[in-house]
Every structure is written in C-alpha cells, then in structure tokens.
Amino acid sequence: MDDTTIPPRKPLSEAAKRALxxxxxxxxxxxxxxxxxxxxINGRNGPEPVRYGDWEVGGIATDF
Structure with missing residues (x-):
C-alpha cells in the first residue's frame, strides 16, 4: 500500500460552499x-508592524 494516497473527501455542505x-x-x-x-514613498519595508504588534527600528523591538 502506498502511503502517499489521499483518502476521498466528504462532499461540502451548502453552508460550507457559501462560506468559501x-x-x-x-x-x-x-x-x-x-x-x-x-x-x-519612503515607507517601511517588510510586514506591517501594527499587524504583528511589534515595532522594530535599528534592531530594537518595542511592543505596545
């Protein structure tokens, strides 16, 4: 038996289809x-700091 086989999925309900x-x-x-x-222009690079709750400037992280 091959371990990489994927079992069949259950069909989605109508509510799940609407949610998707x-x-x-x-x-x-x-x-x-x-x-x-x-x-x-002249903005920060990388992830938005507010989203992750951390501000980092010059290697120093500040949590709010």
Whole structure:
C-alpha cells in the first residue's frame, strides 16, 4: 500500500460552499482595494508592524 494516497473527501455542505464563496469575494475585494491605493514613498519595508504588534527600528523591538 502506498502511503502517499489521499483518502476521498466528504462532499461540502451548502453552508460550507457559501462560506468559501463569501471568503473568496472578501479576499478579492481587499485585493482590489489595495491595488487602488497609491504607492507609499519612503515607507517601511517588510510586514506591517501594527499587524504583528511589534515595532522594530535599528534592531530594537518595542511592543505596545
């Protein structure tokens, strides 16, 4: 028997299908909104610090 075989999945319920469709629509709306924003000049590189709760400048991290 091959260990890499994937077992068959259960069919999704209608509620799960609606939830997946809503999530995809939400992601598409966010992507469209981000494309419309102007490019930031002299901004920080890397992940948004507010999202992760840490600010790091010159190797020193500050938690709020």
């Amino acid at each position: 469709a809503e999530a995809e629509a939400r992601r598409a709306a966010i992507d469209a909104a981000q494309k419309d924003r102007p490019k930031e």
